[in-house]
Amino acid sequence: MSGHAQESSAEKRPSRPRNASATREALLKAARPLFARNGYEATTVNQVAQAAGFSPNLVTRYFGGKEGLFLAAMEARLNLESTLPGDVGDLGRRLADRIAGRWEQQGDGDPLLALMRSASSRPAALGAYLEQESTEPLTRAFIGWGYTEQQAADTANAIQSFVLGTVVTRRMLHSGAVAAASGPQLRAWMAEVLQRLIDGGAKSGSAGLPTS
Numbered sequence: 395m396s397g398h399a400q401e402s403s404a405e406k407r408p409s410r411p412r413n414a415s416a417t418r419e420a421l422l423k424a425a426r427p428l429f430a431r432n433g434y435e436a437t438t439v440n441q442v443a444q445a446a447g448f449s450p451n452l453v454t455r456y457f458g459g460k461e462g463l464f465l466a467a468m469e470a471r472l473n474l475e476s477t478l479p480g481d482v483g484d485l486g487r488r489l490a491d492r493i494a495g496r497w498e499q500q501g502d503g504d505p506l507l508a509l510m511r512s513a514s515s516r517p518a519a520l521g522a523y524l525e526q527e528s529t530e531p532l533t534r535a536f537i538g539w540g541y542t543e544q545q546a547a548d549t550a551n552a553i554q555s556f557v558l559g560t561v562v563t564r565r566m567l568h569s570g571a572v573a574a575a576s577g578p579q580l581r582a583w584m585a586e587v588l589q590r591l592i593d594g595g596a597k598s599g600s601a602g603l604p605t606s
Contacts, residue, residue: 414456417448417452417456418456418457420446420447420448421442421443421446421448421452421453421456421457421463422463422466422467423446423503424442424443424445424446425437425442425445425446425463425464425467426467426503426504426505426508427501427502427503428441428442428445429464429467429468429505429508429511429512430502430503430504430505430507430508430511431502431507431511432511433508433511433512433514433515434460434464434508434511434512434515434516435512435514435515437460437464438460439453439459439460439463442463464508464512464516464519465519467505467508468505468508468509468519468523469505470505470506471527472496472527472528473492474489474492474527474528474531474532474535477489477491477492478531478532478535482536482539482592482596483589483593485588485589485592486584486585486586486587486588486589486590486591486592487585487589489553489585489588490581490584490585490588491581491585493557493584494577494580494581494584497565498577504565505523506523506561507561507565507566509523510558510561510562510566511566524554524558528550528553528554528557529547529550529551529554532546532549532550532553532554533546533547533550534546536549536550536595539596540596541595541596545595545596546595548595549591549592549594549596552591553588553591553592556587556588556591560572560584564580
C-alpha cells in the first residue's frame with residue numbers, strides 16, 4: 395500500500411470518542427490542589443490543563459473558562475449533617491474528629507484552602523460556602539438543642555471563626571504550637587476548645603452578633 399493510501403486510510407479512521415465525564419473530573423482533580431496552593435489569581439488555565447494532560451481549550455469547553463472551573467472545583471460538602479446528631483455535650487469531639495479527618499483526607503486539594511487563598515478576589519464564594527456548609531446547619535442544630543436564635547447564631551459563628559483561624563495557622567502559615575501539634579494532639583485540643591464554645595454559647599444571655 396502506498397504512503398498516500400495509508401494516509402487516506404488514517405484520515406478516514408474514526409477518532410476515539412472522548413469520555414467527557416472522565417475528562418471533566420480529571421480537570422477538576424488537577425485544579426483543586428493548584429487553587430488550594432496558589433489561590434485563584436495565581437492559578438492559570440494552562441497550569442490546570444498541563445497537570446491534567448489535556449489541551450487548555452477543554453477548560454473552556456467544559457467549564458466556560460477559569461471562573462467556571464474554580465466554582466465547579468469548589469463544589470464540596472462539609473457534610474456536618476452526619477456529625478451533628480447526638481448529645482450536644484459531646485459535639486466538640488465529634489466536630490474535631492470530622493474537621494481533622496477531612497483535612498487528612500482532602501490534603502492539598504481541600505476546597506476550603508482554595509477559597510481562603512482566593513478570598514481577596516472571590517470573597518463571595520468563600521462567604522456562600524461557609525454560610526451553606528457551616529453556619530446554617532450549626533445554627534439549626536443549636537436551636538434544636540434549645541438554644542435561643544441569638545445563642546445559636548453566636549455559637550455557630552464562634553465555631554466557624556475558631557476553625558478558620560486554625561486553618562490559617564496550621565495549614566497556611568505553618569507556624570506556632572497549633573502547626574507543630576501532632577494529629578492526636580490537634581484533635582484533643584480542638585475538641586476541648588470547641589466544647590467550651592458550645593457550652594458557653596448555651597449560657598450566654600447578652601445580645602451578640604446580628605441574626606439573619
